[in-house]
Amino acid sequence: MTHNAILTFADGDVFTGRLVGHSGIVVGEAVFNTAITGYQEIITDPSYHRQLVNFTHPHIGNTGVTPLDDESPQAFVAGIIARRITRHHSNWRAVQSLPGFLCDKRITAIEDIDTRAITRKLRNGGAISASIAPGKSEAVQTEALAAARAFAGLQGVMLxxxxxxxxxxxxxxxxxxxxxxxxxxxxxxxxxxxxxxxxxxxxxxxxxxxxxxxxxxxxxxxxxxxxxxxxxxxxxxxxxxxxxxxxxxxxxxxxxxxxxxxxxxxxxxxxxxxxxxxxxxxxxxxxxxxxxxxxxxxxxxxxxxxxxxxxxxxxxxxxxxxxxxxxxxxxxxxxxxxxxxxxxxxxxxxxxxxxxxxxxxxxxxxxxxxxxxxxxx
The missing domain is CATH 3.40.50.880 (Class I glutamine amidotransferase (GATase) domain)
Structure with missing residues (x-):
């Protein structure tokens, strides 16, 4: 079953999409990544701790996932923002789909998002706190906005x-x-x-x-x-x-x-x-x-x-x-x-x-x- 989800920025901007992976409200500093490949390495890179990664490439997940390519034993990203996350992967080394990997690692993702608009927003306005939340009711929107605004960012934070x-x-x-x-x-x-x-x-x-x-x-x-x-x-x-x-x-x-x-x-x-x-x-x-x-x-x-x-x-x-x-x-x-x-x-x-x-x-x-x-x- 497909569930609605919202991406909410601390300035009040809201984008509606579909939930993929773990269901729950997550917060972090939104950043955009321009890599065409390597989503698994990015997700498991400890340098992305407490960040929501907006992938500029329109499709991620095409080659699936293999544990051999993890950069650390756990997934460190706070969440993922994507245009489309592929369910049906194709690669001889893959042992799992990206959505399955996200569920196993308890990582929340949102797809069907205009990632180009997100990228322009971050380029023009700079880094900003955001949240991903399942659902899109008024109560969810209120909670998601409060969560995004409560995240203080990464400056001055030792991680x-x-x-x-x-x-x-x-x-x-x-x-x-x-x-x-x-x-x-x-x-x-x-x-x-x-x-x-x-x-x-x-x-x-x-x-x-x-x-x-x-x-x-x-x-x-x-x-x-x-x-x-x-x-x-x-x-x-x-x-x-x-x-x-x-x-x-x-x-x-x-x-x-x-x-x-x-x-x-x-x-x-x-x-x-x-x-x-x-x-x-x-x-x-x-x-x-x-x-x-x-x-x-x-x-x-x-x-x-x-x-x-x-x-x-x-x-x-x-x-x-x-x-x-x-x-x-x-x-x-x-x-x-x-x-x-x-x-x-x-x-x-x-x-x-x-x-x-x-x-x-x-x-x-x-x-x-x-x-x-x-x-x-």
Missing amino acids: ASEAGSSRSNTWEEGLWRAAHNDYVGGGGGGKRVVILDCGTKSAILRHLAARGCQLTVMPYESDVAAVLAQRPDGVVFSNGPGDPEPCEAAIKLARALLNQNMPLLGICLGHQILAVALGGKTIKMKFGHHGANHPVRDTTHGRVLITSQNHGFAVDAKSLPASARVTYVSLFDGSLQGLACEAPPVITFQGHPEANPGPHDADFLFDNFMQLMGKHA
Whole structure:
């Protein structure tokens, strides 16, 4: 049976559609994502915690779902907004339809929505709180509007503690190999790397494991002695959701590791945390960057990378110390996309070099990190 549902924004705008997946009122910050594929990876990406994702592509769900492609064990999005969600998928790896996956993960979605209108609304007006609710009666509309207005947004909110690991573990799974029809282990025996988990994606770990790294995933609030006890050759501050500046424990740890001259790699939220630890400031973006087609210019070589992006905050380049060199900038809005330091040895990237979904133009950054660790062994 098809049920009506409403998408309600905090400014009072209401869109009527059909409910898909779990039935219940959900709230979050509405964002739009321009990726054509990779809906499963987006849904399970911890960086989307407390966000309602509006897919600009008109059909999602065409290739179904396989658990092998999850970026984390749970679905983190607050909800999904779509033009059409496919019931009948076609892909040899799929084991489930997207609607079935949404029900199992208790994710609420609304379809039959003019997603182009939603995208224009967010581009023109900026990020805004919203809710999805089953039904469309007057009472439901009143409750949905109250829920949307009660959601305070993401600025000033620290979400890494909700998305990251609470205990340490190891990781050995490498990249997908079609010949094996599976993820192939990296073999280990190489550099020892600690991942400070602010909400890391599995693909980041796979890229490092594929390069032979021995990986230990630790909570982002770990103390510096616990990290150094692993005798790492380098440390990665992972992606994750929310505002970076309230992540005080991670920033404190980053400063301690900078003082140790430890080779560091920061990805997305990790990039922002390292920038703050170096003395920089961050700003809330109007509507953020969310998609798999974002052009980024390499300031060193002049080349352009097409990248995967997912962030609502950015580092203010003017706030950085002289020791931090800007390495990448967005060609959409000129915002900072990466920095590097010689001493202490740091590489950061605002986008997602591991992609999933998206192009792999920037995955050489993992090789750069390997070289950085080798240089400072």
